[in-house]
Amino acid sequence: MATSATMADYSEEMNSITMDYSDYTYFCDKTEVQKIFRKLQLCIYSIVFIVGLMGNSLVLGTYIYHKKLKVMTDVYLLNLAVADILFLFTLPFSAASSQAGWVFGKFMCRIVKLLYKMNLYSGFLFLMCISVDRYFVIVRAALAHRLRSKRLRYSRHITLIVWLFSTLLSLPEFIYAKVENSSESICWVIYPDSMKTWMRVATPILQMLLGFFLPLLVMIFCYSVIIKTLLQARNFEKHKAIKVILLVVLIFIVFQAPYTILTILSTVTKLRVGGVPCPESNRRDIAMEVTTCLAYTRCCLNPILYVFVGVKFRNNLLSLLRQCSSPANSSRRASVVNTVTTSTFTV
Secondary structure: OHHHHHHHHHHHHHHHOOOOHHHOHHHOOOHHHHHHHHHHHHHHHHHHHHHHHHHHHHHHHHHHHOOOOOOHHHHHHHHHHHHHHHHHOOHHHHHHHHHHOOOOHHHHHHHHHHHHHHHHHHHHHHHHHHHHHHHHHHOOHHHHHHOHHHHHHHHHHHHHHHHHHHHHHHHHHHHHEEEEEOOOEEEEEOOOOOOOHHHHHHHHHHHHHHHHHHHHHHHHHHHHHHHHHHHHHOOHHHHHHHHHHHHHHHHHHHHHHHHHHHHHHHHHHOOOOOOOOHHHHHHHHHHHHHHHHHHHHHHHHHHHHHHHHOHHHHHHHHHHHHHHHOHHHHHHHHHHHOOOOOOOOOO
16 A cells, blocks of 8 residues: 555656757757758859859969969968868768768768868968058058068068968867768767866867957058058058958958857857757758858859959959950960069059
8 A cells, every 4th residue: 555655646746847859959940941941952052163163163264374473462362262272172962961961981072071160260371461461561561671682582481380280279170070860961060078078168269269360460450561661651542452352351251250150159058057049949950050051152243342342363363264255365365474573462
């Protein structure tokens, strides 16, 4: 009888408890959200891949046609195009996985994650290098003139350092990327349980500090001083010369910053006990998907910007297209073009 009474009391107690499953993401129904994601990803990724590959290939083709780079800024902008092309080659894998899950294996999962992060960090670091170069050319013109013969050689060494540093910052993505099988295979970065919680949070935050926010602070300082110098000089030609670079930096920040900030917030919320409520989880998924598409779109905007704003690049591109359509006079045109000593990409 005692046992029977105890079981009855336990049953009554359990029936009186109302379980709130809304706080557990396991019970979230994300079917509709995933359908929207699949359509959006396939459309955006395909457009970015085609437009970005064509545009950045034209940038590389223009460089090859003109034989050599003239200034440090050209070296950095060219490497920016190379970084974008490397990333664009990963988009077909991402587009295919958005429709049928990740079917390309663990190694390609790691390569795709590595190349995206390398594109992100190298892009911002090269823009930082451009801002420092423009600072010396405009603000410290006398020093830049004295080092004129060495600056282009320095740029090649700096370029190698940027690529190595970007690879180092991206290594956690390569090391910890894995393919997880649930309803369908997913390629993502998962830190092992053996890693301490603070390290799992500190690693992506440190990546963003060194690869995003530090270059951003350097650029803000350099361009603030540059703009102040130009306003004091009242030199319209110098205003035109900096216009393309400022627009490239602005586009990079506007399109990349939302994704970066959401990534940091997502990392921090992993510390929350009990997970994220279902409605909030859905909102975050949507926000992350939209900002990811924005970040990917950035890779095809720079060449468009060069064409519509950069007069010299537009003229050089037209020369390249004329060479392709009429190769008979290409040697004469190339000899004329190679006498130009100004920047290929800027105004």
